[in-house]
Amino acid sequence: MTSTPAIPTLMTAADDTASAAVSAAEAADGTGLHGPVTDWFAEHARDLPWRRPAAGAWGVMVSEFMLQQTPVSRVLPVYEQWLARWPRPADLAAEAPGEAVRAWGRLGYPRRALRLHSAASAIQERHGGDVPREHAQLLALPGVGEYTAAAVASFAYGQRHAVLDTNVRRVFARAVAGRQYPPNATTAAERKLARALLPEDEGLASRWAAATMELGALVCTARSPECHRCPIAAQCAWQQAGSPAHEGPPRRTQTYAGTDRQVRGKLLAVLREAVTPVPQGVLDAVWDEPVQRARALDGLVSDGLVEPLTGGRYRLPHA
DNA sequence: CAAACGTGGGC
């Protein structure tokens, strides 16, 4: 290392110490963080099915859809059944979308099931049935955003991409910016930092992405981080600052009880279990407030999650 | 860019 790559700051005066710490560590392995974090990962990584070589790019992609806003423990059983039933994108694409919604079970955010089905169809039509390798082509698939495109390219194909999920953002917020939590929405500064911290070597970059994510999931957790188990605790800006509590606007929380979302969930739960079309009256029983109930059902229909039939009957979408 | 979008487990 003869030169020190520029490490962007997170743009606040409070981050001077963090920037200095990272810049100083540059002399070692690029950041001083790569070795400790990837070594820790090599020893402590969970043996998750989508990390096994047999999972393939499709397995990785399915897992990424399911893991969006959803804990690993709840994904595991659904993932196994899904891959057993639809081992390739073509297998899913050949099914009615409603079957994807049904198999999604209670994972939540069922539009993901619909989008995964659409993505499988797009893969079949545009990419000959193989999950594309290029970031731009991944990003063009339904339900694939910035994070998922980078994750599939990195985890499935070993490419060098900044993978910025909630875990990584929290790790960087603490280790580098010295803050307890990252901003509510991903910022340009965070993207810049993630790119700057990315190891040059492709293989190492891929492991780094998975390792920082795992560190955030297992050690540097939101509620009660276990800093005594952290491989970079000694270099952590937040630790060095005395673990200051979060400042600024409260992190946005979502309400659920009494919302349309809850009603949609109840309606769809009935339709998932039904083998034959469901009469309006059965759906009416899940929620007593008629205006909200109708609005929720309309929403499900316009989202393509529910198909209205003649005679006021409904079912999961067949095409 | 804020808001919508499910569900369940932990503390």
Added chain:
DNA sequence: TGCCCAAGTTT
């Protein structure tokens, strides 16, 4: 009990 949080994307 009730709030917080979980590998985001879309509009």
